[in-house]
Amino acid sequence: MSSNKIDGAIGEFRSLDTSANQDQWMNRLHPLVKLFLTILYITVTVSFSRYQLAGLLCMAIYPLVGFTVGEISFAGCLKRLRIVLPLVCMVGIFNPLFDREVVLHIGSIAVTGGVLSMITLMIKGVLTVLASYLLIVTTSIEKICRALRLIHVPKVLVTEILLIYRYVTVLLSEAGRITQAYSLRAPGQKGVAFKAWGPLLGQMLLRSMDRAEVLYESMCIRGFSGEFPGGTSLRPADSKEARRAGRASLCWLFFWTAVFLLIRFVPLAEWLGGLFV
Amino acid sequence: MSHIHIDVENLTYAYEAGVPVLQDICLHAGENESIGLIGANGAGKSTLLKLLVGLGTGFTGSIRVEEIPLEKKTLPKIREKIGYVFQDADAQLFMTTVGEDVAFAPRNYGLPEEEVEKRVQTALEKTHISHLRDKAVYKLSGGEKKLASIATILSMTPHIILLDEPSVALDPQNRRNLIRILGEFDHLKIIASHDLDFIWDTCERVILLSGGRIVRDGSAEEILRDRELLEANGLELPLSLTGR
Structure with missing residues (x-):
């Protein structure tokens, strides 16, 4: 997947968020x-x-x-x-x-x-x-999740949905950065060379995990305790x-x-x- | 001496066994102080700030925040008192719009919607970004993101704020804005940075870290003018003091 396609996917996510808000x-x-x-x-x-x-x-x-x-x-x-x-x-x-x-x-x-x-x-x-x-x-996804909580869907499940939604963009943006860095040093090459797939995927996973952890820390220090707050x-x-x-x-x-x-x-x-x- | 808000005794911490990042740190911070935490890359500034807010376990020594010992069971109480601003604003902002993000903490603390609304408005006004309330987070510029991340902390009405490299990626105008906002926050603030000009503009007290230890703790005037001390610890005089 080229960085342009990834940017496009992130753009789609964000435009959905914008429409929902x-x-x-x-x-x-x-x-x-x-x-x-x-x-x-x-x-x-x-x-x-x-x-x-x-x-x-x-x-x-x-x-x-x-x-x-x-x-x-x-x-x-x-x-x-x-x-x-x-x-x-x-x-x-x-x-x-x-x-x-x-x-x-x-x-x-x-x-x-x-x-x-x-x-x-x-x-x-x-x-x-x-x-x-x-x-x-x-x-918005937050409002859908709050509605799910109002009908007593277990909080673990609702939080999972919300975090997955947030982390998908984190994963995509990391993928975008890595493929962009790769393509800048592999001019004229179409796609990512097969032998580079392993290190690239590994890096992407590790970086996404790091960023996801920081996001989670940011939520924790603002009082997050496993459930998104009420109010719509x-x-x-x-x-x-x-x-x-x-x-x-x-x-x-x-x-x-x-x-x-x-x-x-x-x-x-x-x-x-x-x-x- | 004013009332002690943060009290750190003999703090030692290591990410990997046998490689301490912080060693024997003792720090006492009063309620209205502005403290600059300076040091070269890898000196342990960010780690110290993270430990103060409970992001890191397995340290030895003790941390007390407003007389409350930092332990797993006291974390929620301590985190209500401390606002931590991450170096990377993207890591701080995770909700869809600025308003939702600023409301995240007050809502988490179970405040009624009227109070949440009031706090959101006040925090946005203090950071002069009321016009960004309904703007999607991803559409913000770097400076706007930084101000929004500070607003997310101010809405908690913290007694203490900790800022990790707050001046990174700010243009001169946003930098001035940030200095003014910090000046208006009249509680304890600890700012970790190697931007010594920023520290000079915002802090009266400076703590110099090197190799995970406190090398010097004194007034900004005394430490930031000491060329030899700074250079020995991988830093340089603030540009505003070099006369250039």
Whole structure:
């Protein structure tokens, strides 16, 4: 991996952090509400049967509204997820080979159960990834972790998540420095020579461990005792702004819970289809 | 003599057995003192500061902070009283934004959000970086990072601050800013540096370390003007005193 690519990866991390810390309406919603809705959305989306394509398509409304309200660039999302989305789409790629029974006709074209289930799986994958992206891009990792603690996820696990997130950038920046130092002394060479991989990886690991230790020390001397402190906002809890955000969060929560359950248990797509046929 | 805040007796410490980094250190620091810890590279300045804040175990001798002996069980209490500023500001700042980082310590100490907010505001005002509150840490310049790392300590309202090479990588304006901020902090501060001009500007008392031992402990005036002493210990007169 060249230092440019590593810089790019660090840049992606940081731009996600920046987006999550913006002062947007979606960002101000309570993190627990966003976390709960994401989990509920994923659960409901995954629970559709493999042939329930119509209902599943209705579920696209949540990411669509979320991206619009949160002023999130869809192109930016696709760019960031360019590696994950093709992998998600590959799930179920072999279904058409196993399930060849024709389940519906679109005009004169017969659609087999395998094709339908493949499309359903792809859509499920894409929608769940988009919902997770929506959460990440509007909520900082600290807030997600605090929300996890509010639902009593063990503190060891939450701290692990937080530290891994912090240390990934430490590891990447060390990798960037080392490969940059290497490339400056190996002009014209493409990539890192095979024989240099061992010492480079060793150095990177040792340096990252050192930096991670210093980071940990820095946390310890500021009172860190294994748990990240509570509170999800720097603003006083009884401020007008906080109360407004609280009310908006509750409305957002009830509205979307109702929508998800409605889509899941009421055949909305069929009703809508019936209006036109 | 003012009330003793830090009391170190016969402190000896080694990273590797048989190779002591600090030997027989005795240090008594009063509550409003500004102490410069000087010495060449490897003299043991940073190690001494780290030990004072409990970052290092296995030392012999004793360290007492405001009468509390430094032990594993007293560490949380001692760390509430001492603010330690790392040499590398990148090591100090780990939250996403400056405001979150400054709020980290007060929140850890379980203060109510109103108090956290008040402390964050005060610390940012004292370091003149209120405008950086919502700025991402990685977007800060070197000088801004240094000021932010000092703000993260000031929000703890410490009784003592320890600074490791605070003037490294600062431009003249930020350096002046830092000198002014330190001047406004009217509690005990210990500054480890080989930037003797910075020490001259900020400290009244100087402790010279060499080979892990205290060679001289006296007034800045006496030690920083002693060319022979400084040169014998791998240092040079501060530029401001050379007349150049």
